[in-house]
Amino acid sequence: xxxxxxxxxxxxxxxxxxxxxxxxxxxxxxxxxxxxxxxxxxxxxxxxxxxxxxxxxxxxxxxxxxxxxxxxxxxxxxxxxxxxxxxxxxxxxxxxxxxxxxxxxxxxxxxxxxxxxxxxxxxxxxxxxxxxxxxxxxxxxxxxxxxxxxxxxxxxxxxxxxxxxxxxxxxxxxxxxxxxxxxxxxxxxxxxxxxxxxxxxxxxxxxxxxxxxxxxxxxxxxxxxxxxxxxxxxxxxxxxxxxxxxxxxxxxxxxxxxxxxxxxxxxxx
Amino acid sequence: xxxxxxxxxxxxxxxxxxxxxxxxxxxxxxxxxxxxxxxxxxxxxxxxxxxxxxxxxxxxxxxxxxxxxxxxxxxxxxxxxxxxxxxxxxxxxxxxxxxxxxxxxxxxxxxxxxxxxxxxxxxxxxxxxxxxxxxxxxxxxxxxxxxxxxxxxxxxxxxxxxxxxxxxxxxxxxxxxxxxxxxxxxxxxxxxxxxxxxxxxxxxxxxxxxxxxxxxx
Numbered sequence: 001x002x003x004x005x006x007x008x009x010x011x012x013x014x015x016x017x018x019x020x021x022x023x024x025x026x027x028x029x030x031x032x033x034x035x036x037x038x039x040x041x042x043x044x045x046x047x048x049x050x051x052x053x054x055x056x057x058x059x060x061x062x063x064x065x066x067x068x069x070x071x072x073x074x075x076x077x078x079x080x081x082x083x084x085x086x087x088x089x090x091x092x093x094x095x096x097x098x099x100x101x102x103x104x105x106x107x108x109x110x111x112x113x114x115x116x117x118x119x120x121x122x123x124x125x126x127x128x129x130x131x132x133x134x135x136x137x138x139x140x141x142x143x144x145x146x147x148x149x150x151x152x153x154x155x156x157x158x159x160x161x162x163x164x165x166x167x168x169x170x171x172x173x174x175x176x177x178x179x180x181x182x183x184x185x186x187x188x189x190x191x192x193x194x195x196x197x198x199x200x201x202x203x204x205x206x207x208x209x210x211x212x213x214x215x216x217x218x219x220x221x222x223x224x225x226x227x228x229x230x231x232x233x234x235x236x237x238x239x240x241x242x243x244x245x246x247x248x249x250x251x252x253x254x255x256x257x258x259x260x261x262x263x264x265x266x267x268x269x
Numbered sequence: 270x271x272x273x274x275x276x277x278x279x280x281x282x283x284x285x286x287x288x289x290x291x292x293x294x295x296x297x298x299x300x301x302x303x304x305x306x307x308x309x310x311x312x313x314x315x316x317x318x319x320x321x322x323x324x325x326x327x328x329x330x331x332x333x334x335x336x337x338x339x340x341x342x343x344x345x346x347x348x349x350x351x352x353x354x355x356x357x358x359x360x361x362x363x364x365x366x367x368x369x370x371x372x373x374x375x376x377x378x379x380x381x382x383x384x385x386x387x388x389x390x391x392x393x394x395x396x397x398x399x400x401x402x403x404x405x406x407x408x409x410x411x412x413x414x415x416x417x418x419x420x421x422x423x424x425x426x427x428x429x430x431x432x433x434x435x436x437x438x439x440x441x442x443x444x445x446x447x448x449x450x451x452x453x454x455x456x457x458x459x460x461x462x463x464x465x466x467x468x469x470x471x472x473x474x475x476x477x478x479x480x481x482x483x484x485x486x
Binding site for chain 1: 276278279282340343344346347348351353356434435436438446447449450
């Protein structure tokens with residue numbers, strides 16, 4: 001018996017005054033396997049290689065965590081909506097699944113400190129000759145209509161009072177327009193931008209700069225009452241950054257450049 | 270359309286998924302049928318009044334969508350009972366009861382189709398209840414129930430596609446994994462459908478063959 005549920009604990013409390021309980025961290029080490037929930041249709045964080053084995057940033061991160069614990073890693077593929085239910089049902093020990101650490105989710109699960117952050121990049125046509133995000137001022141800029149990036153850039157253009165904003169239906173349309181020179185720049189997540197530049201499908205585009213938007217921070221998560229394990233996860237994330245493994249994985253899966261800063265200025269955690 | 274990036278190893282990957290589908294189907298149909306015969310005979314024997322609890326229990330499995338059953342049973346075993354049971358075992362367990370629920374009805378229908386006069390004649394000849402069931406009811410009821418049972422087995426085979434929710438990578442899930450990677454949904458769904466056809470066609474033909482053979486005598 002590793003953990004007791006409410007009924008069980010009441011029963012235990014009434015009959016056996018105290019029972020020594022191992023926590024999740026001990027259980028994982030004892031079982032010899034760390035089961036990670038990973039989303040595998042979210043490249044480059046989670047995907048499958050040519051022989052259909054799970055690969056990606058999150059998969060490597062899970063393997064690193066298992067290695068740190070001295071156990072074997074088991075990747076449990078979960079869809080986005082199934083990440084937290086899979087943990088609740090005891091199918092996985094930890095979620096390494098690019099999960100935004102929202103306060104709403106934190107009511108259900110316990111988050112580690114952020115282990116990754118999705119930033120946005122300014123991608124420009126090479127002919128537009130931009131070097132910083134502020135060079136977008138006065139240019140024709142496009143983005144996928146209705147997205148967070150589109151709303152941000154449209155606001156910036158209004159603020160500057162010069163330039164033009166063009167909404168597009170899909171991300172592919174935006175990059176096609178950018179490649180053809182119909183627009184000078186766009187804003188998209190760093191991961192999508194890197195992948196599109198690397199794909200070679202859109203010649204003549206380049207990543208200019210990171211957009212100064214609040215990044216989408218994602219954390220590891222486990223059962224919220226498992227303080228021992230959450231504490232371990234926090235230290236593990238810290239060590240990944242400290243040892244340079246974070247930058248190494250970023251280079252391996254996302255691309256050249258500096259990975260996002262995982263700290264928020266002016267507040268501690 | 271025939272210009273695909275699917276490789277032989279992907280076909281092998283699908284075949285492994287198909288094997289899981291077959292395995293889940295065989296296990297659940299086998300145990301589901303045994304349980305179903307038990308429940309069906311019991312319900313027929315004790316009548317609607319005493320059989321009500323069993324009927325109610327089986328109706329739960331027949332009236333709640335399989336997807337919900339799988340998710341709830343999985344959550345119950347994991348969260349409430351804190352048992353470490355593999356998704357495969359959960360899938361087989363739920364599908365077994367799902368099969369049993371339908372099979373019980375088929376068995377009951379089959380038994381009811383045996384004329385009362387024939388059974389009375391058997392008992393008049395001095396046969397015990399068990400002998401009556403074994404030598405008179407079973408052969409006649411099987412002939413009546415076989416087509417529905419084949420239909421049920423094929424249905425369970427196709428319904429087993431839902432076990433992906435408990436992290437079992439069967440045929441449909443394997444197909445979806447390939448679709449995510451290769452981005453060729455129509456082609457891959459045709460291949461996946463072909464696999465399902467290859468599995469179910471022999472079962473359907475076997476059913477047709479047995480039906481024909483048994484109806485002649």
